[in-house]
Amino acid sequence: MNDAELAQLQHANAVEALTTEGSHVAGALMRRADGISLIATGLPMMMFNLVLIEDETAHDEAVADAVATLRVRRHPFVVNLRVGTDDRFGPLMAGLGLVQLSEQPWIPGMAMYPISTDDGPSLAGHEIVEVGTGELDDHIRTTAAGLGLPQDVVSSFMTPAALEDPDQTLYTGYTDGEPVSTGVGFRTGRTIGIYNISTVPEARRRGYGEAITRRIATDGARVGCDVAILQSSDMGFPIYKRMGYQTVVEYMGYIEPPKAED
Numbered sequence: 721m722n723d724a725e726l727a728q729l730q731h732a733n734a735v736e737a738l739t740t741e742g743s744h745v746a747g748a749l750m751r752r753a754d755g756i757s758l759i760a761t762g763l764p765m766m767m768f769n770l771v772l773i774e775d776e777t778a779h780d781e782a783v784a785d786a787v788a789t790l791r792v793r794r795h796p797f798v799v800n801l802r803v804g805t806d807d808r809f810g811p812l813m814a815g816l817g818l819v820q821l822s823e824q825p826w827i828p829g830m831a832m833y834p835i836s837t838d839d840g841p842s843l844a845g846h847e848i849v850e851v852g853t854g855e856l857d858d859h860i861r862t863t864a865a866g867l868g869l870p871q872d873v874v875s876s877f878m879t880p881a882a883l884e885d886p887d888q889t890l891y892t893g894y895t896d897g898e899p900v901s902t903g904v905g906f907r908t909g910r911t912i913g914i915y916n917i918s919t920v921p922e923a924r925r926r927g928y929g930e931a932i933t934r935r936i937a938t939d940g941a942r943v944g945c946d947v948a949i950l951q952s953s954d955m956g957f958p959i960y961k962r963m964g965y966q967t968v969v970e971y972m973g974y975i976e977p978p979k980a981e982d
Contacts, residue, residue, distance in 0.1 A: 721947070726831040727969040729877050730949040731802065732914040734829065737773055737906040740888065741915075742768065749789070754782035758789060763873055766796035766975060773806045775873040780812050787816050791976075800827065813974040823975030829969040830960055832948045835912070835941040843895070843927055848935045853880060859892045862899040866918025889939065893932050901928040904937040905941045910942025914918035914950040930959055 723933040735757050742759045743750050745768075749760040755778030759941040761768040771786045783799070799818060801809055803825050807970075813819075851859045860878050868898040882888060887908070893901035900923040914936045919929045937948040952960050 721833050723966075723968045724967075725931065726947065726949075727802075727805070727829065729909075729911045729947050729970055730831050731772075733906065733908045733911045733949050734951060735774055736908050737888075737913050737915055738770070738772070740766060740885060740906070741877050741882070741904075744877045744881050746876065749793070751786070751789075754778060756782050756786055758786040760790055760793055760797070761877070762795055763876060764795060765869075766871070767800045768873075768877075769793070769795050769797035771797070771799040773801065776932070778809075779869065780781060781811070783809055784816060787818070797975070799969040801974065802810040803970040805969070805973055817977065818974040819977045821975050825970035825973040826889065826973045828952050828957065828964040828967045830950050830952055831964045831968045832937065832963070834946050835937050835948045836934075836964055837938050837941055838934065839897060839938070840931060842920060844892060844902075844930055845896045846928065846931065847895075848891055848893045848901075848932055851883065851892055854885065855892055856880065856890075856934040857879060859890055859902055862920060863902045863916055863918050863958075865920045866902060867916070889936070891932055891936060893928050895923065895928070901932050903929075903932040903936050905940060907940060907943065907945060909948055910945055911947045912937060912945040914948060917950070917956065929956065930963065933960070933963070 738759055739750055739757055742761045745761040747762050751758040755775045757772040758772050769790055805965050814892050860875045887906060889905045891903045892899050901919045902917040903917045914933055917929050917933055945953040
């Protein structure tokens with residue numbers, strides 16, 4: 721499988737996962753039409769309000785309409801364009817008054833094919849469990865602490881409904897009975913997507929994030945997936961690269977220009 725095919729699988733999984741996760745937020749507006757995905761949760765952070773190009777049928781008018789919709793809702797938002805694939809919308813971003821979030825692409829989409837089922841090093845006293853109703857509060861608190869998000873923001877999309885989706889599995893890692901790490905697996909066809917990998921600050925650099933990443937990928941392989949994908953932070957990138965993930969797509973973010981200081 722070549723990088724272009726892996727990039728398409730990575731992007732398709734990300735669109736499905738973000739749309740599904742966002743739909744759990746009360747009052748969210750989700751729209752998929754004209755080749756684009758509009759995810760408007762109303763949460764006060766741009767990563768939860770975004771526009772993604774789904775396929776080649778997307779056109780300027782549809783993208784502009786999605787941006788107008790987000791502006792009306794008055795929450796921070798970002799338009800994520802794939803470098804190379806979505807370059808045709810670059811001039812439109814400037815015409816809409818949006819600016820690059822950063823000089824370089826801000827999100828690398830990574831993939832592993834085939835999936836390695838290596839469990840990695842053994843971690844004393846550590847256990848990773850699939851989250852049920854009884855473990856959801858632990859998952860929410862740990863995700864919030866690990867990602868540096870308000871707990872009420874996490875609980876707005878990590879709802880009991882998230883546990884009912886047959887394609888989505890939530891995980892929490894416990895060390896000596898204390899929750900220290902979390903992750904989410906989301907399946908689309910042959911692809912297992914790995915999301916929300918987090919470790920509480922006091923337990924970092926002990927291999928817990930890597931362990932939960934491996935567990936999600938391995939569980940995906942057990943149900944027939946042969947591609948694992950994820951979107952990496954700067955902190956996680958060297959770890960994922962060492963594990964065998966490769967960058968197959970990069971996203972350039974476009975946002976409203978910063979307001980001038982008074």
